[in-house]
Each structure stands twice: as structure tokens, then as C-alpha cells.
Amino acid sequence: MNEKELRRSMSVFPIGTVMTLTDLTARQIRYYEEQKLICPERNEGNRRMYSLNDIDVLLEIKDYLAEGINMAGIKRIYELKENEEENDERSTLTDDDVRRILQDEFLALRGIDTKGPSRFF
DNA sequence: CTTCTGACA
DNA sequence: TGTCAGAA
Numbered sequence: 001m002n003e004k005e006l007r008r009s010m011s012v013f014p015i016g017t018v019m020t021l022t023d024l025t026a027r028q029i030r031y032y033e034e035q036k037l038i039c040p041e042r043n044e045g046n047r048r049m050y051s052l053n054d055i056d057v058l059l060e061i062k063d064y065l066a067e068g069i070n071m072a073g074i075k076r077i078y079e080l081k082e083n084e085e086e087n088d089e090r091s092t093l094t095d096d097d098v099r100r101i102l103q104d105e106f107l108a109l110r111g112i113d114t115k116g117p118s119r120f121f
Numbered sequence: 122c123t124t125c126t127g128a129c130a
Numbered sequence: 131t132g133t134c135a136g137a138a
Contacts, residue, residue, distance in 0.1 A: 016123065026124075027131060045138075047124055 008056075011041040011049035018050045022058045032061055035071060037078060 001009075015026050022029070032038055033048070038057050040048040064074050 014123075015125095025131075027133085030125090031131080045124085 008052045011051045011054070013050045013055070015048050015050070018055060018058065021055055022062060024058060024062060029058065032058065035075060037061060037074065 013021075015029060018024075018029060019026060029038075030048075033040060038050070038054040040050045040054055043049050061074055064077065069077075
């Protein structure tokens with residue numbers, strides 16, 4: 001990991017700063033942490049300290065939410081990202097994997113846990 | 122004053 | 131998700 005990535009992953013902001021920077025409530029920010037979408041560190045006083053990376057993810061989450069994607073969908077999007085990274089490292093990506101990822105990406109674009117296909121538009 | 126955890130009229 | 135309490 002280079003210095004640039006190191007700085008972006010350095011936890012330095014208290015939740016208050018993150019709230020003003022992302023327009024999210026403390027409740028939401030903590031909830032997304034429970035959903036393992038971000039992993040802020042804790043300081044000596046058990047206060048959460050966020051990094052620029054955490055803020056970027058929070059901002060992305062806010063955009064997905066604005067597009068109408070629910071938590072289940074957002075989680076899947078990040079799960080797919082993890083798989084993509086793993087595949088890049090081991091170049092184990094087959095044509096069939098690509099097809100499946102694109103398929104899931106489409107489904108994730110709008111919530112999944114919804115009943116029928118009646119909510120496409 | 123700011124943040125944390127847990128809980129729910 | 132909001133919000134309130136009690137503690138740190």
C-alpha cells in the first residue's frame with residue numbers, strides 16, 4: 001500500500017464532521033457501519049474516527065439511496081466489488097463470471113428483496 | 122459540548 | 131430511521 005492509499009485510509013474525522021460532509025445522520029452512519037459498509041476506527045475515548053475512504057463510501061451510499069436502491073441492493077453492489085478485486089488479483093475471471101456479474105449488477109441497480117418484476121419503472 | 126449504546130410511545 | 135435517556 002503506497003502513501004496515498006495510506007492517507008486515504010487514515011481515520012481522522014469525528015462523526016460530526018462526517019455528518020456535515022455527507023448530509024447523513026449519525027444514526028445512518030452508524031447503521032451503515034453495522035451493515036459492514038464502512039469500518040471506522042475508534043480513538044482512546046471509544047469515539048469513531050473516519051477516513052477519507054469511509055467518507056467516499058458514505059457518499060456513494062447516499063447516491064445509491066437517492067437512486068432508490070435499498071440496503072440489500074447496496075450490500076450486493078459492494079459484495080460484487082470485492083469479488084471483482086479478488087478476480088483481478090488472481091486473474092481467475094472467466095467469461096461465465098463476467099456474465100453473472102453483469103446480471104447481478106442489473107438486478108442490484110434497483111432493490112432485490114422486492115416481490116414481483118412489477119417495479120421496473 | 123460531542124459522541125456512544127440501547128431501546129421503542 | 132428518528133429520537134430519547136444515561137453515561138463517558
